[in-house]
Amino acid sequence: xxxxPMFSGRGLFLVAVAAAAIGCGGTTDERPPRWSFISPAxxxxxxxxxxxxxxxxxxxxxxxxxxxxxYDSLKxxxxxxxxxxxxxxxxxxxxxxxxIRMPPDQPLPEVDIQLIRTWIANGANND
Amino acid sequence: xxxxxxxxxxxxxxxxxFARGAAAYPQFQFSSGTNxxxxxxxxxxxxxxxxxxxxxxxxxxxxxxxxxxxxxxxxSLPSWFAAGADLRLAATRTADGGDQSPQSAWFPMQAxxxxxxxxxxxxxxxxEGGARGEARPxxxxxxxxxxxxxxxxxxxxxxxxxxxxxxxxxxARIGRFYAPYGLRFVEHIFFIRRYAGSELYNETYTASGGYxxxxxxxxxxxxxxxxxxxxxxxxxxxxxxxxxAGYFEYRFxxxxxxxxxxxxxxxxxxxxxxxxxxxxxxxxxxxxxxxxEADYIIQNFxxxxxxxxxxxxxxxxxxxxxxxxxxxxxxxxxxENLAVSGTGRNAYDLEINxxxxxxxxxxLFGRYMQVGTQGQPAATLxxxxxxxxx
Numbered sequence: 134x135x136x137x138p139m140f141s142g143r144g145l146f147l148v149a150v151a152a153a154a155i156g157c158g159g160t161t162d163e164r165p166p167r168w169s170f171i172s173p174a175x176x177x178x179x180x181x182x183x184x185x186x187x188x189x190x191x192x193x194x195x196x197x198x199x200x201x202x203x204y205d206s207l208k209x210x211x212x213x214x215x216x217x218x219x220x221x222x223x224x225x226x227x228x229x230x231x232x233i234r235m236p237p238d239q240p241l242p243e244v245d246i247q248l249i250r251t252w253i254a255n256g257a258n259n260d
Numbered sequence: 261x262x263x264x265x266x267x268x269x270x271x272x273x274x275x276x277x278f279a280r281g282a283a284a285y286p287q288f289q290f291s292s293g294t295n296x297x298x299x300x301x302x303x304x305x306x307x308x309x310x311x312x313x314x315x316x317x318x319x320x321x322x323x324x325x326x327x328x329x330x331x332x333x334x335x336s337l338p339s340w341f342a343a344g345a346d347l348r349l350a351a352t353r354t355a356d357g358g359d360q361s362p363q364s365a366w367f368p369m370q371a372x373x374x375x376x377x378x379x380x381x382x383x384x385x386x387x388e389g390g391a392r393g394e395a396r397p398x399x400x401x402x403x404x405x406x407x408x409x410x411x412x413x414x415x416x417x418x419x420x421x422x423x424x425x426x427x428x429x430x431x432a433r434i435g436r437f438y439a440p441y442g443l444r445f446v447e448h449i450f451f452i453r454r455y456a457g458s459e460l461y462n463e464t465y466t467a468s469g470g471y472x473x474x475x476x477x478x479x480x481x482x483x484x485x486x487x488x489x490x491x492x493x494x495x496x497x498x499x500x501x502x503x504x505a506g507y508f509e510y511r512f513x514x515x516x517x518x519x520x521x522x523x524x525x526x527x528x529x530x531x532x533x534x535x536x537x538x539x540x541x542x543x544x545x546x547x548x549x550x551x552x553e554a555d556y557i558i559q560n561f562x563x564x565x566x567x568x569x570x571x572x573x574x575x576x577x578x579x580x581x582x583x584x585x586x587x588x589x590x591x592x593x594x595x596e597n598l599a600v601s602g603t604g605r606n607a608y609d610l611e612i613n614x615x616x617x618x619x620x621x622x623x624l625f626g627r628y629m630q631v632g633t634q635g636q637p638a639a640t641l642x643x644x645x646x647x648x649x650x
Binding site: 161162163164165167169170172173174177178181182183184187188189199200228229230231232233234237238239240241242243244245 | 455563600639
């Protein structure tokens with residue numbers, strides 16, 4: 134059924150394979166600790182998945198599907214505590230301290246958690 | 261006819277379960293003797309309901325035994341009509357080092373019903389419907405039920421009108437489906453699906469056209485999310501982006517392929533500009549199929565005045581030791597922000613698919629994922645699935 138093993142694009146394929154293995158990061162975090170970045174960059178893709186905190190599922194009554202809905206959920210449900218950011222329930226959840234981890238299937242990188250902590254410490258504004 | 265109606269009724273009842281992504285198995289390209297996805301699927305870029313050729317391959321090549329035809333060949337459908345269904349049941353065990361880890365669960369994962377109506381020789385209508393899956397029990401304080409109401413979870417992820425005068429050549433389709441882009445595995449948790457625009461239930465309303473030949477295929481698409489006024493069953497449940505995508509694949513001697521792809525998605529909160537490559541290589545002698553994809557993504561957040569660059573990739577091979585079994589280890593990489601150390605994710609997967617009899621599949625899947633820097637706990641997922649397709 135198959136032709137003889139001859140592959141004229143093997144070199145290009147190997148380049149693609151090599152490209153699949155790369156990916157590294159710099160040393161400083163200059164990302165803005167603002168909700169206008171954190172929501173679309175971190176919480177929406179990681180937490181607002183269809184079975185969890187999407188607009189249609191709203192697990193635990195938490196809707197993180199866009200900037201305004203996510204902000205309202207975190208503030209009105211008191212998941213953030215600017216006075217004591219380390220005691221914010223959302224930080225405990227992301228560290229799986231006393232609860233299941235959020236998000237449960239794919240933990241967030243610690244630098245993302247720290248960025249959220251900085252946002253909380255700065256007042257947890259919808260900025 | 262009465263028997264046919266009964267069968268469709270059974271399939272329809274079964275569909276009040278749990279929908280998942282439109283099933284696509286890029287592992288079967290080349291390895292099953294077919295050199296393009298549309299050889300087995302009605303969709304020109306693959307995925308979804310399989311054609312009579314695909315059903316024949318399912319019985320004769322892919323499964324250990326059995327008849328891949330609709331209802332195991334018990335019923336012959338008229339030539340203008342095709343139907344099918346997918347049913348999946350899953351059990352999982354996850355561990356992430358947290359206070360309440362590990363956790364186990366079982367859940368109905370998918371129940372999709374498909375129908376395709378040929379309108380003459382050149383046009384067709386494709387309809388899909390099911391109910392959204394529910395991987396975890398709902399918080400009792402929200403609904404009071406283990407699983408939320410089935411009626412609220414109905415969704416039609418794909419429905420489109422297509423002009424396709426022949427199996428090869430030009431085509432056009434318009435409706436709801438993913439713009440062709442990348443390796444669209446069944447497993448929606450793969451980074452290249454989750455972070456490159458085809459996360460679960462993110463199908464957009466799309467106008468797509470292209471050309472499919474034995475040697476190459478081209479797909480050009482423009483897409484937009486459903487209006488927010490649409491009912492939930494027709495809503496976009498994930499990222500809301502409008503834009504376009506292009507995918508060009510060239511095949512070499514029926515055993516390998518290289519593809520270039522690009523996608524632009526413009527959203528209210530963020531926009532993505534991405535491009536990448538896909539490679540496929542079948543080594544007949546070793547019964548190995550290599551699949552790889554790498555994408556570079558530029559993501560802009562206008563309200564935050566910030567732009568970040570991302571990298572997402574998949575590299576794996578599938579080994580076919582005997583007919584009806586495939587074993588596939590893979591490595592995945594997602595770099596959330598190339599300028600920030602500690603934002604990377606590595607996943608090591610092993611998937612074993614067993615097709616003991618046509619229409620039946622057993623899937624065993626294991627995943628070990630490292631996140632961020634050293635010291636963060638790794639996350640593991642073990643999953644078993646039972647899959648039946650009508």
